Amino acid sequence: MVLLYMKQEYVSKQEKILVKNEQGKDMYLISGKWGRVGDSISLYAMDGTLLVEFKQTVLSLFPKFDIYSQNKKVGSIAKHRTLKMVYFKVTPLNWVVTGDFYNHHYFVHCENHLIMELDKAYTPFGDYYKLSVPEAQHAPVCLCIALIVDNLTLTRLPKPSPKKVNRALQSF
Known part of the structure; x- marks a missing residue:
């Protein structure tokens, strides 16, 4: 089991993100x-080796990203919607991303096999996304999936607008 942490603030701002392991080492x-x-x-990787690249190919309500490893396309991730929920599919890996996206608690499964679980972790140093990945070889793709899912689900809800007061009712 691999545990990885990404600072939420950097994910939201689309800045360079250092991913750390549970000992705090940059991975x-x-x-x-x-x-x-x-x-x-x-x-x-920390030695500068490019491990995975996700390229956006469709811009719409249901965007799509192609996944490349060693300059070879290995799959695609796309957003989908049913009447009750939003989910993501990673093809041809047959991975499905489901869960509570708004509260940052979701899973990646391949049939009944867990690929990744993402939770929010609160620390004295800030808010982090905690990724639990049972098989280490899936970690690079899972990290990029987490960034895309965070960006494509409405994780930052709009601030409520101030209520307008009807001037006619103020005189009562």
């Missing part, structure tokens, strides 16, 4: 932008 560096067709997210 990965993520950089890039997303939100436009052609944008990409790149995940590097």
